Amino acid sequence: MDHGEATTTTEHAPTSSRLGHPLVEMVDVNKHFGDLHVLRDINLTVRKGEVLVVIGPSGSGKSTLCRAINRLETIDSGAIRIDGEPMPEEGRDLARLRADVGMVFQSFNLFAHKTVLDNVTLGPRKVRGTRKDKAREEGLALLDRVGVKNQAHKLPAQLSGGPQQRVAIARSLAMHPKVMLFDEPMSALDPEMINEVLDVMVALAREGMTMVVITHEMGFARKAADRVVFMSDGQIVEEATPEEFFTHPKSDRAKDFLSKILTH
Amino acid sequence: MEQYLEIVRTFDVLGAFWVNIRLAFLASILALVLGSLLALFRISPIPTLRWAGGAYVTVFRNMPLTIIMVFMTLGAWGQLNFVLSRDFDTNFFRLAVVGLAVYHAAFVCEAIRSGVNTVPIGQAEAARAIGLPFLASARLIILPQAFRGAIAPLGNVTIALIKNTTVAAAASVATETSSVMRTMIEFSSSYIYAIFFTFAIGYLILVTPVGLASTYFSQRLAVRR
Ligand SMILES: Nc1ncnc2c1ncn2[C@@H]1O[C@H](COP(=O)(O)OP(=O)(O)O)[C@@H](O)[C@H]1O
Ligand SMILES: [Mg+2]
Numbered sequence: 001m002d003h004g005e006a007t008t009t010t011e012h013a014p015t016s017s018r019l020g021h022p023l024v025e026m027v028d029v030n031k032h033f034g035d036l037h038v039l040r041d042i043n044l045t046v047r048k049g050e051v052l053v054v055i056g057p058s059g060s061g062k063s064t065l066c067r068a069i070n071r072l073e074t075i076d077s078g079a080i081r082i083d084g085e086p087m088p089e090e091g092r093d094l095a096r097l098r099a100d101v102g103m104v105f106q107s108f109n110l111f112a113h114k115t116v117l118d119n120v121t122l123g124p125r126k127v128r129g130t131r132k133d134k135a136r137e138e139g140l141a142l143l144d145r146v147g148v149k150n151q152a153h154k155l156p157a158q159l160s161g162g163p164q165q166r167v168a169i170a171r172s173l174a175m176h177p178k179v180m181l182f183d184e185p186m187s188a189l190d191p192e193m194i195n196e197v198l199d200v201m202v203a204l205a206r207e208g209m210t211m212v213v214i215t216h217e218m219g220f221a222r223k224a225a226d227r228v229v230f231m232s233d234g235q236i237v238e239e240a241t242p243e244e245f246f247t248h249p250k251s252d253r254a255k256d257f258l259s260k261i262l263t264h
Numbered sequence: 265m266e267q268y269l270e271i272v273r274t275f276d277v278l279g280a281f282w283v284n285i286r287l288a289f290l291a292s293i294l295a296l297v298l299g300s301l302l303a304l305f306r307i308s309p310i311p312t313l314r315w316a317g318g319a320y321v322t323v324f325r326n327m328p329l330t331i332i333m334v335f336m337t338l339g340a341w342g343q344l345n346f347v348l349s350r351d352f353d354t355n356f357f358r359l360a361v362v363g364l365a366v367y368h369a370a371f372v373c374e375a376i377r378s379g380v381n382t383v384p385i386g387q388a389e390a391a392r393a394i395g396l397p398f399l400a401s402a403r404l405i406i407l408p409q410a411f412r413g414a415i416a417p418l419g420n421v422t423i424a425l426i427k428n429t430t431v432a433a434a435a436s437v438a439t440e441t442s443s444v445m446r447t448m449i450e451f452s453s454s455y456i457y458a459i460f461f462t463f464a465i466g467y468l469i470l471v472t473p474v475g476l477a478s479t480y481f482s483q484r485l486a487v488r489r
Contacts, residue, residue, distance in 0.1 A: 072389055090309065092397055099395025109386035112487045113409050123394035126404060157488035168390075175394055 019226070020048030022084075023179050023210050024069055029078035031064060031234075038064045039075070040234040046179065046212060051205045053221040053242065054214045056231035057257055062214045065231070066181045069212065070101040083178055099127050102172030102180035106188050108164040110156035116143065116167050117152040123175045135174075142170040146200050162193030166200055179210040186217055216261055218246060230254045268458050271448060280444040281466055283437065287360060287429040292422055294365035299372025300407070306373065307380055307406070309398055317373065324370035329363075333434040336363040353439075360432040364425060371421045379414025380406060384489070412485045419478020423471050441466070 024046040031039035038061045046052050054062050067073040069080060071087050071094060080087045082101060088094040111119050120139040124130040130138070143149040146166040148159070156164055165185055172180055182201070186194045198220055205211055205224035213220065221228055221242040228245040230238040232253045238245065249255045305317030324332070336359040340346035348358035383406055391401035411418075430442035437443070445463045449456050 070393055072392065095392075095395045095397040097395075098393060101393070103390075103393035105386060105390065107384075107386055109384075109390035111387065111390065111405055112489050113412065122404065123396070126400055127395040155488060171390075171394065 019050050022046070023048050023050075023082065024212065025079075025081040026065075026069070027079045027081075029065075029068065029075050029080060031061075031068060031073065031075045038234045039068065042078070042236060044229065044236065046210060048178075048210055049208045050227065051209075051211045051213065051225045053225040053228045054212065054231060055216060055221070055228055055245075055257075056237075060231045061234040062231055063183050066103075066183050066212060066214055069179075069181055070098050070103055072103075095127070099123070099175050100178045102175060102177035104165070104168050104172055104180065104182045104185045106184040108156070108161070108168045108188075110164055110167055110171070112156055115153050115155060116148065116159070119156065119167060120171045120174045123171065127175070139170070139174060142173050143167070145173075146170045147196070160193065161189045162196045165189065165193075165197045169197075169200055169204075173204075179212065180204070182211065182213040182215065184214050184216075186215060186220075218242075222246070230257070232257070268455055271452055271455060271459075272462065275444055275448050275451075277441075277444065277448075277462060277466070280439060280441045281470070283357075283440045284426070284429040284432075285470070287357070287364065287432055287437070287440065288422075288426045290361045291364035291368065291429070292425055294361065295368040295372050295421075295425065296418075298365060298369035300376060302369060302373035303376035303380065303410075304402060304407075306377055307402065321370045321373050324367055325374070327367070329367050329428055329431050330434050332367050333360065333363045333431050336360065337435045353437075356436045357432075360429075360435040360437045363435055364428065364432070368421055368425045368428070371424070372418065375414045375417035375421050376407075376410055378417055379410035379412070382413030382487075383409045409487050412482075412487050415478055415482035415485060419474060419482070422474050422478070426471055426474065427467065 022045045024044070026042050026044040029039050029042040030037070042065060044065075054065065056062055064073055068075050069082075071080075082097055085097060087097060110116075111122065114122065117136065117139050120142055121130075121132075121135040124135040124138065125132060140149060140152060143152055146169055148163045148166050148170070151159055151163060151167075156167070159167070169185075185201070186197050189197060194217070198217060201211075201213070201220060202224045211224075213225070215221070225242045228240055228242050229236055230245065230249070230251070230253075238249065238251050238254050240250075245254070246258065249258055302317045302320055305313040306321075308314060308317075337356065340362075341355065341359055346359070347355060348362070349355040387405055387409065388401060391405040396404065430440060432440050433443045441463055445459060448459050452459075
């Protein structure tokens with residue numbers, strides 16, 4: 001760990017002064033898909049500057065939790081607040097709040113008919129009202145930062161996975177989000193491209209970005225995370241510092257899960 | 265031969281085709297606008313609009329065009345005093361354009377919706393995630409990709425529409441091709457085959473490029489993923 005103590009805000013008082021006020025708060029959140037209870041009484045707080053890694057078996061509800069935060073999935077009960085504001089049901093207010101929550105998807109989801117640069121400038125121009133030349137200048141700077149500036153005028157399909165995901169991160173950053181959500185950002189990448197994306201994310205974490213990251217990359221968790229949350233069957237089963245979690249998991253479900261991902 | 269050309273000139277065959285071309289052009293544009301709007305309804309987050317879009321498509325897709333065209337003159341104009349021009353012929357022409365558009369809009373809507381289905385759900389989610397409201401994400405992200413995925417089916421709708429302009433006869437547009445052809449055959453039945461082939465070839469010339477163009481552009485403009 002290279003910064004502060006980790007915090008578990010649901011059970012313990014925060015122990016690090018580096019972390020700020022609560023940015024994402026989930027209170028008693030429940031969600032069903034038909035008969036399937038995918039989120040069970042989720043209570044989770046992410047503080048400003050915190051990097052939270054969510055880990056757990058496939059189907060345990062990680063994506064649903066992440067998508068509920070910016071309301072790509074609705075919830076059945078409970079409350080979700082972003083920077084103190086309750087997530088609006090729909091409409092313009094929801095769109096405005098979503099603009100403050102960056103999201104990076106497993107499958108990149110770059111706008112297929114727009115160039116790399118247009119992907120990055122679209123949000124600032126159409127949502128924030130940034131002037132064209134200013135958006136372009138900022139967009140190029142962001143593309144430079146994630147190392148794909150020389151591809152600015154290509155279409156997404158002309159790039160391989162690693163660069164596409166870096167563009168997707170730049171697209172999110174262009175909105176100056178308060179918090180960024182990453183849903184398995186590296187799991188669709190060829191092994192040789194994982195590191196380039198990982199490096200960008202570690203750098204972001206070091207700069208103090210608030211992040212919720214679903215990933216099984218222990219490298220990222222160990223290098224950058226303040227806290228690891230382990231989910232199973234729609235519940236948060238365990239939370240700890242990365243070191244604690246990977247070396248001394250408490251619950252049987254976590255032990256079982258770790259033994260499976262560590263063997264390959 | 266001399267005599268045949270004389271008949272073609274007397275009955276202004278080119279002028280008749282021009283009527284159908286104008287009908288097709290105006291009705292296509294109107295159908296495209298109306299159909300896009302309906303498609304927007306059908307993908308909108310508002311249940312009432314989705315229902316209205318669906319109901320429209322069900323009604324007009326399942327109704328014979330002739331009945332709509334007859335209604336445009338006898339019902340819309342005759343009973344409801346729906347007048348689109350003071351000039352008698354222009355009025356019938358415009359009623360025919362509206363009838364054609366209203367009917368084909370249902371098919372345009374379905375073509376665009378098939379185009380929307382070619383756009384992965386992740387595109388809409390990414391648009392929403394950066395804070396674009398529904399209309400903006402439809403206009404900037406979904407529909408541009410949907411149109412490019414719908415060029416082939418839209419081409420088919422256009423081809424059907426061009427041929428269906430002949431049904432304007434049912435809306436009292438007497439100067440269009442099928443009406444003129446009938447009159448010509450009645451007037452000089454000895455040339456029936458020549459007259460028939462004139463019109464058949466005319467439509468081939470009119471319609472074939474549309475099919476070729478839609479195939480070409482549906483490949484050329486396909487969104488690469
Ligand atoms: N749109 C949906 N409709 C129905 N079931 C869903 C939907 N999305 C996810 N699920 C189900 O909810 C459970 C949790 O899914 P998810 O949140 O994607 O898990 P994870 O990301 O941890 O793999 C899974 O059993 C999945 O099949
Ligand atoms: Mg998932």
